[in-house]
Amino acid sequence: MEPRLVGPGPYRATRLWNEIIELFRAGMPLRKHRCRFKSYERCFKASEAVDCLHDLLGSNQNFGPEVTRDQTVKLLKKFLKNHVIEDIKGRWGKEDFQDDGHLYRFPPSSPLKSYPKKPSCGKEVIKFPDWNEPKAGTSQEHIPGKSVTMNSEMWYKRHSIAIGEVPACKLVFRRELTQKNTEEIWKSMALSRLQKVLGLDSLDEVLDTKLVNSKHIVQNAYNVNKQGIVTLEDKSKELPHWILSAMKCLANWPSCSDLKQPTYAGFERDVFKTIVDYFNQMKEPLLPFHFFDVFVSVLGLLQKHSKAVEALQISCLLLPPENRKRLQLLVRMMARISLNKDLPALSESVRTRTLMVQAFSHCILCSKDEIDLDELLAAKLVSFLMDNYQEILSVPSALKSSIEDHVIHLQRVQIKYAGADTDATFPPPSFCHQISTDEFEYQRATGSQEPLATLLEEIVMNKEISMKDKKKKLKQFQKSYPEVYRVRFPTPETEAVLFPEKSKQKPPILMWALKKPFQPFHRTRSFRM
16 A cells, blocks of 8 residues: 555644554565464564554655654554554553564554544635725815717728727725734635635635634734744733743853853753743643644645645734744744754653654644644644744735735726726636637627617718718728617618619700701812803
């Protein structure tokens, strides 16, 4: 069985759990072992299970090579508790698995987890101000509403453009947007963008949008200092000063401004333990419980770096400001400690980066319910956060610009035509869409026939132009709008009525008006010799 990437979507943790079980059962070598003078078929040693599962997790793109052997042992303990494996005597249900030589086997069938049924979360519809509602103290002045009809001369100059009557219109002033309106716009557009990046039909299965506070989003976007850290309005929610001093001490080691240089060995380890103890005693992780599914879903995008970063940017923007600030400070400290070569080792057996992930993963992400892959999923997320914290924990500039442009558009004075529904709704409607050539020809023929018929009748009845000009204009009209022309003149006879033929008289024949027929000239004797 080949491992596959489990993408974003609902119940991703459950899907990963089931896949790991199937991969482990398919890939774990089984053979005959002896224990206390007795042979057992199709079983394996605990250490062999750790080796196999550790390799499997490390090569799986859903987890990666940063999975430690200790994390693998913890997962096998959960396997034993959930009867994925059992000892050779059939015992299971406790987390007493150790990385040793004890023998274990698979039960006839390892139970896969079923997908929980979550109640459907209703979608919130943002109500924008009615754009027919004027501002206080302003009037809706009508632009002169006299219908303007194009005469034949104007049409002759622009015969290729079908223009009918211009309807009356008026200036419409929108009601001024309140702070609450702006906050709801931020929430709706941020969630819409997150849904698009995750590629989901709905966010309902990964996030209860009713629990997202729109005010928190705006505060996280605008209440920031020069370093991009959130500034809190409620100062009582700030980190204690002694914790901030300890974090600055390790983050800026050895240039520690708040504390004097230590005089005893192991001082930095004591400071680190103080920080770890403080964050791990919190009742809820920095990414609140109701955000667990959406952050786990984002982990399915880590192969697409830019999309994963954008999804985490938006997801972190939804956090309560105090949580976002603590996450910013903590992850920045973790990243700096991991890269600080001047800082003495904080553990003799674990690398500094691995220690950061192990120490703080649980206080950053975990589920309120017991999820058996919590630790692995949290470690994956924290590692990605440490590598990209400056970009992820900043305000997404593209989203901010699009929302601000949308708010400006909603506040702008608009022109509304009589009978036209131009009220703005969210998402903003498209102003046009492409249609087929046949549909265009049909609309052109049917939608503008009445004004064109009126224009044609005006040309016909116009007595101020000569017959020659009238024929020329009618011929031009017939060429541009044959359907309309055919309705007015269905037969050649109806067209001939407009131009009756005049009776042609033959010109008179010139004849010599002679009383007598022509006679040849005869010489006479009237002259004398």
